[in-house]
Amino acid sequence: MKWFVLLGLVAFSECIVKIPLTRVKTMRKTVSEKNMLNNFLKEHAYRLYQTSSPGSNITTHPLRNIKDMLYVGNITIGTPPQEFQVVFDTGSSDLWVPSLFCTSPTCSTHVRFRHLESSTFRPTKKTFRITYGSGSMKGFLAYDTVRIGDLVSTDQPFGLSLAEHGFEDTPFDGILGLNYPNISLTGGIPIFDNLKNQGAISEPVFAFYLGKSQAKGSVVMFGGVDHRYYKGELNWVPLTQAGDWRVHMDRISMKRQVIACSGGCEALLDTGTSLIIGPRRLVKNIQKLIGATPRGSEHYVSCLAVNILPSIIFTINGINYPVPARAYILKDSRGHCYTAFKENTERPTETWILGDVFLRLYFSVYDQGNDRIGLAKAS
Structure with missing residues (x-):
């Protein structure tokens, strides 16, 4: 059976669509930093582009890595296409961007969808709210043509925000959810499921390679797995239940x-979360073990500790x-070092969210057809 799976991966790797991602910093920023970022984005205007490997159907289409925290990529909505920079998020299921009706100050700093300019736009009267770990939005449901590189989803349900909170100074316009349809809060079919239903992708699989720097091309790929992005074999992990990218974790040790998850626990693999x-x-205990001291909203350590702290x-x-100290110790804008561990509100069961700090080290494959996640050491 294992060989059939491997042959399948080889066969459909020739039809993969790869979207480049950019790594960006979630902005707890000073005014001067904001101006620097705005100037940077103007000087390095980002446009959709794609390159095909000679002799194959693989299309490469870049995620952008803005300042070491978040990964964003570009999509278009409407006819003619309007371009948006979005977070590709395995922790949620809905696609939304700002609307011209949005009254929040945040929306004025982001690209807003101009519905009157799209000949394929179709509004509805359905409204919804979504709350994320870092912010919230409310909006209404609409339909239009959405493109991710060469992939086209016609009559795709998506949200248009009327109000946004907590996304001030963020370098993305909206969020594209890649979780299962049952956790959609708009009630629309997620874009990945629509692409699958419309026959745009050969296999119900997508994967992330999150580079450790701007130079390392980060990508999300749809329809298969490109083995050049990882080393060794993919280790497949069944989901605890179909309908969420959640797996059973045996333990966390040092x-x-x-040091945590002693009797087993749950772990969510979340590309929309930067930390662990x-x-x-349990997080307080880990901070104590690595000698971190609280200051403001972070826990700081000496930058020299990176060389001596264990994985x-x-x-x-x-x-x-293993997640080594060089991965779980991050540097802020002043050159001080803080830990990548963050406290969550207590849940009935012990749950960990493994964000980009973990996913930069491990290439991750999300196989909706078999309700499993594949992990391998990133190249």
């Missing part, structure tokens, strides 16, 4: 001692996934 988030009590190991489906 220096051979279990866990229950308050923290996340064991999933019997396989160890």
